[in-house]
Amino acid sequence: MTSGVGRFTFRGNLRxxxxxxxxLTPAYSxxxxxxxxxxxxxxxxxxxxPFSGTGTTLLACAELGVACESVELNPFLVWLAxxxxxxxxxxxxxxxxxxxxxxxxxxxxxxxxxxxPPLHAIDRWWGRPxxxxxxxxxxxxxxxxxxxxxxxxxxxxxxxxxxxxxxxSFRHQSMSFAEPPALRPxxxxxxxxxxxxxxxxxxxxxxxxxxxxxARRVHHGDARQVARVLGARRYGTVITSPPYxxxxxxxxxxxxxMYWLGYLRDGRAAGELDWRAIGxxxxxxxxxxxxxxxxxxxASTFAALPRLVRRxxxxxxxxxxxVERYAVDMATHLRSLRAVVAEGGAIHYVVGNSxxxxxxxxxxxxxATEMRAAGFSRPRIERLRKRTSKPELFEFRVSARx
Numbered sequence: 001m002t003s004g005v006g007r008f009t010f011r012g013n014l015r016x017x018x019x020x021x022x023x024l025t026p027a028y029s030x031x032x033x034x035x036x037x038x039x040x041x042x043x044x045x046x047x048x049x050p051f052s053g054t055g056t057t058l059l060a061c062a063e064l065g066v067a068c069e070s071v072e073l074n075p076f077l078v079w080l081a082x083x084x085x086x087x088x089x090x091x092x093x094x095x096x097x098x099x100x101x102x103x104x105x106x107x108x109x110x111x112x113x114x115x116x117p118p119l120h121a122i123d124r125w126w127g128r129p130x131x132x133x134x135x136x137x138x139x140x141x142x143x144x145x146x147x148x149x150x151x152x153x154x155x156x157x158x159x160x161x162x163x164x165x166x167x168x169s170f171r172h173q174s175m176s177f178a179e180p181p182a183l184r185p186x187x188x189x190x191x192x193x194x195x196x197x198x199x200x201x202x203x204x205x206x207x208x209x210x211x212x213x214x215a216r217r218v219h220h221g222d223a224r225q226v227a228r229v230l231g232a233r234r235y236g237t238v239i240t241s242p243p244y245x246x247x248x249x250x251x252x253x254x255x256x257x258m259y260w261l262g263y264l265r266d267g268r269a270a271g272e273l274d275w276r277a278i279g280x281x282x283x284x285x286x287x288x289x290x291x292x293x294x295x296x297x298x299a300s301t302f303a304a305l306p307r308l309v310r311r312x313x314x315x316x317x318x319x320x321x322x323v324e325r326y327a328v329d330m331a332t333h334l335r336s337l338r339a340v341v342a343e344g345g346a347i348h349y350v351v352g353n354s355x356x357x358x359x360x361x362x363x364x365x366x367x368a369t370e371m372r373a374a375g376f377s378r379p380r381i382e383r384l385r386k387r388t389s390k391p392e393l394f395e396f397r398v399s400a401r402x
Contacts, residue, residue, distance in 0.1 A: 017063075017206040018084045021156055023163065024054050024253060028241040028350050032384075032397075033060040040066070041346035041401075042236025046215060050223045050337060051242045051278075053250075055081030058216055065212035071219045071229055073277055076254055076263045081218045083152045088207040095150035100157060100200045102144070103137040104193040110185065114139040117259035120267055124177050125166045125256060129188035134162055137196055138260065153207060157200035159257045164195045166256070223278065224332045227339040235340055238347035242333075243279035245326040245354045245363055247319075250274075251282040278329045281322060290318050292325055300327035301373040302366040308359055315357045323356065327366055334367075334374035338402075345402035347376060352387055352395045364396040376400035 019030050033056055037047060045067075049057035052070035054077065061068035062085045072078045106112070114135035116122065126134065141154045165188075169178045183191065221229030223242070243250070251258075251274045258264040264273075271283025281289060305327050313320030341347060354361040368379035379400040387393040 017209065018059055019056065021084060021203055021206070022054070022080065022159055022257075024250075028056060030056050030060045032350065033057050033239055034064065036237070036239045036348050037061050037064055037066050037068075040237035040239075042342055042344055045234060045236030045342055045345070047237045047239055048230075048235035048340070049240045050226045050238065050333065051240045052081050052218060053077055053241070055084045055218070056241075057239045058218065059084045062211045062214055062216050065214045067215040069215075069217045069219065069230070069233070069235070071221050071223055071226055073220075073222055074250070074254065074273065075220060076258045076261065078218050078220045079152075079261075079263075080156075083156060085211065085216045086149055086152065087210060088149050088153065088204075090208075092147050092150040092153070093204050093208060095146055096153040096157075096200060096204060099141055099144045099146055099150065099154050100196060103140040103154075103158075104196055106140045107133040107137040107193050107196065108189050109136060110189075112136050117256075118266060119255060119259040125168065126162075127167075127181070127183065127188065129183065129185040130165050130192055133189045133192040134158075134165070137192065153200065153203055155261060156203050157196060159260070160199040160203065161192065161195035162256060162260065164199070165192055168256075222276065223336075224329055225336055226333065227336040230340050233340060234342045236342055236345045238337065238341060238345070238349075240348070241350040242330065243277065244352045245279055245323060245361060246352070247279070247281050247322065249280055249282035249285075250277070251280065278333070279326055286318065289321050289325065292321050294324065294328050298328045298332065300324075300331045300366065300370060302327060302369045304362075305366065308361055311359045312356045312361075319356050323354070323361055327370075330367060331370045331373070334370050334376070338375040341376075341402040343402055347371070347400050347402070349398045350384070350395065351398060353393055355390050355392055360392050364398050367398045368400070371398070371400040376402060 037060060040047060047061050047066055047068040049070040052058060052072035058068050058070045058081050070081060116131060116135045138158060141158060167177050169176045219229050251270050255270060264270050267283050271285050274280030274282035275285035275288050309320045309324045312323055349367055351363050351367060353363045364381045368381055371379045382397045384395045384397055387395055
């Protein structure tokens with residue numbers, strides 16, 4: 001069993017094969033997932049992750065040969081999860097390597113214009129020589145007639161490299177920006193090509209190692225309507241980590257990938273997608289939140305919620321609404337989930353509590369209460385670790401039986 005902080009945090013994922021293909025902060029420990037999958041309830045039925053995110057549960061189960069399905073709202077993350085658990089053959093690997101070699105040769109050229117995405121303040125991400133080299137490489141990769149899996153590998157390597165050569169900083173849980181390095185154009189081009197080549201080599205090495213044969217599927221849909229997305233399917237174990245109620249928008253960190261690969265065209269689309277996500281507040285989502293009211297019949301059964309919301313609203317009405325909407329959305333999700341979890345099954349949610357101003361919101365207690373109200377039995381809370389932010393913040397596993 002893995003010990004230390006890596007057992008319960010995304011840091012434990014970074015050294016692991018396909019799990020480390022892209023560095024994204026919304027990821028939790030694959031070691032914990034493996035432990036839960038190996039001890040799963042109803043092993044005759046597949047595992048479900050209704051908040052797929054970066055695909056940690058899906059891939060961990062695939063590595064164990066355990067059948068698993070997942071649900072994800074963000075189309076880029078649907079693609080990423082599918083790519084992580086795909087099968088890659090030698091011909092596809094060779095095609096990807098050939099395409100990347102051509103892309104690197106084009107990136108090394110001292111001149112030549114190519115398309116760049118309409119990402120707001122793009123110069124914060126990359127200095128001009130770096131951006132131009134990335135654009136030339138990307139144009140080659142997109143123009144080549146590649147098998148679908150080879151194209152996925154090239155796109156994964158490009159995404160990995162574009163962040164490696166960017167000014168984005170990941171020293172904290174939330175992304176920030178540093179000053180772009182002052183590189184001469186030739187040095188910037190060399191840095192880009194070195195990262196592209198190294199990224200593909202690392203990704204291809206992991207892709208060449210086949211996964212055990214097991215059923216795996218990613219569904220594009222809303223976790224609040226998981227029963228509608230999955231239909232008549234039934235699951236024995238749920239292993240997931242929903243968005244935390246901390247206003248950390250996943251869209252903010254995903255934007256460079258999504259703009260380059262065509263999943264986003266403008267800021268409004270980013271805000272609309274975040275509004276549809278549980279806990280999202282990017283862009284237009286915040287203005288919509290200021291007008292949000294729960295619909296008739298929508299409510300959380302957590303008795304302390306109204307008092308907590310009132311206290312937060314004294315400082316910020318928007319944040320009070322944010323917490324209430326999060327609670328309502330999770331209650332809606334759990335009611336829908338109950339229809340697809342088989343009798344004798346189990347659910348496991350890794351989640352953190354929150355603090356707004358001087359108000360600590362015990363999300364773990366809220367979820368346990370909402371699980372019981374949705375029809376799950378014996379909810380249990382286990383504290384996993386202290387988080388590296390405010391002293392009152394911890395991460396928990398909240399479990400219950402079907």
